[in-house]
Amino acid sequence: MTKKKMLFLGDEAVAQAAIDAGISGFYAYPGTPSTEIMEYAQGSKTAAERNIHRTWSANEKTAVEAAIGMSYAGKRSMAMMKHVGLNVAMDPFVNSGVTGANGGCIITVADDPSMHSSQDEQDSRILADFALLPILEPSNQQEAYDMVFYGYDISEKYKTPVFMRLTTRLSHSRANVETREPRPQNEIRLPEDKRQFVLLPAIAKKRYKRTLANQQLLLEESEKAPWNKYIDAPDKSLGIIACGLAYNYLMENFDGKPPYPVVKISQYPAPKCYVEKLARECEKILVLEEGMPMIERQLRGLLDRDVKVLGRMSGEIPRDGELNPNIVAEALGLKESIGLPVPELVAGRPPKLCAGCSHADFYAAFVDAIKNKYGDGHLFGDIGCYTLGALPPFQAVNSCLDMGASITMAKGAADSGIFPACAVIGDSTFTHSGMTGLLDAVIDKANIVVFISDNSTTGMTGGQKSHAEGRLFKIVTGLGVDPEHVRIVVPTKQNHDEMVKVITEEVEYNGVSVIIPQRECMQTLRRKTKAAKK
């Protein structure tokens, strides 16, 4: 057996493991902190040699569906996304718990506690629990690697998709990982029951009972999994449950040897036997988990009286935000170390649009044409670099709810009588979730102006290929927008006046207008120029 030590980001460890474990297709839409899984697969020579599918999907829903389609065919697949991407994919995700899998299927979701690069810090373990899927939550890069092999095994053994939860700190942290001998991909092998994936009520009812019955078996798997364990220690005044990454912060504080018994949880359903033992032997239980208090809630129950539980709900751990060694130290009553305070003169340095960014030239025109004329409050925003238009110097954007919401929120506002009602959305976000909303607007003849700020890339996540490239005009006219009111402009300083004029004209048109400020992202352009030089 060849054992190689590699330096991997958590995301890269997952990708390499999937390649080594015989995956046939990766499906994803970019989203921090999950993006690097696909990027690694795309850059992998082995993946190319093995002809593994690894191009981006239009959104997370299409990604999960394609992954399940590949599983139907008997091959191994993975869908990857950030936590809020899972919301987009909830329909196939939850129902996949009922259809089950055929070939091994892992759905990997990277959460972002502390919202380093996200709109919320939802804990996707709760959603996977809701979908009745087994959950793998690695505590380090090596576990992430090993768990992918294991995940495919239990996925195929129990015919269920498996959920893997990462968080920012693991996704974007590098460590040494020992890799394994690669194994072959599966051959095509249709499900024995050709109606397994047909969720007609009569079939779904049977499938659902199977899913429910599986839970006991998955619990038994969890109780013997190598990454779930009970680590005994003499001081029973406290017992500690440490989930995923929290285990590292605990060990950091005690140099690997906590004086209290510890239950390490990296696979769910939570290993009941260990938790039971801990509750029986210890006076109280401290729950350390990244994200929301899932285990803590389950442990407290509705009546919160049988076991004394400490954690996020009782204030020992802050209710929000990501964990770190210091928060854990404080919860354990250890003396917290801290260096010198940050000098007062240190100023905040928020992110901003890059010099020469096309979005900036669009905003400059928008401010002159709309904000300075009608006041602040007329621009519904979306998700991407251009959300930064909410901050100085433009302060032009009034919302950022979810992918695609700019168009539909503008429509709702226009329906209520707001004028002008405008939306700004990027090219990639538009093909992710904006198209259906635009169709609503066309059908209703809503009086809105939609700006598709087209920089021909998925910029915020590092310049991945955009599905919209070269297709925007056809898509919007195909959806029914009058071609006369689809205006393409080149956002530059020189074209400022022309842009203001176009915006002014389209605001005056009573109906759906789409203005496409179109100029390539500076970062993508720079990378392309650099690559061309080589």
Next chain:
Amino acid sequence: MKCDMILAGVGGQGILSIATIFGYAAVESGLYLKQAEVHGMSQRGGDVQSHFRISDKPIYSDLVPMGKADLIISVEPMESLRYLPWLNPETGWLVTNANPLINIGNYPEQDALNAELNKLPRKIVIDGDAIAKEVNNPRGMNMVVAGAASLFVGLDFELIKKGITTIFGSKGEEIVKSNIDAIVAGREFAEKNR
């Protein structure tokens, strides 16, 4: 042996190259390593930081606990001060480039900034840009700072240089040499000024 570091700077200044080169030397030395990076939104001209830990024993946390960092390595002076709560107040060193990157309106006055840096007992403030120019590598400021910091990292300097050869190898001999010149110049400065 262990060295816990915070690498600091502004998005686009190249702190991750420093981590890559030290990382190479650490792996070659058979050490454990954990390095938490920043990706995504904060890269857009905002402050960026990376927690970087090397040790001869297994490392648990990806994050350096506050007050425990042995070293702050910064390519921008104000950014170096942002992470003082992480620096070990008794033993930690701060190594920073002297030249501000001013992309905000309320950037502090140079004198006030220097006064804060001067309060620190163990520091190297190095004009990385000037030294990089002196060795004909005007874009090698981060390597100069890495050279100065290398004095405190506890890694074999020859292995660090080998890291540069390996990592920049595909870009040609000239780039390798100019980066080695930069890192050597940075180290010499730190030796004289520690």
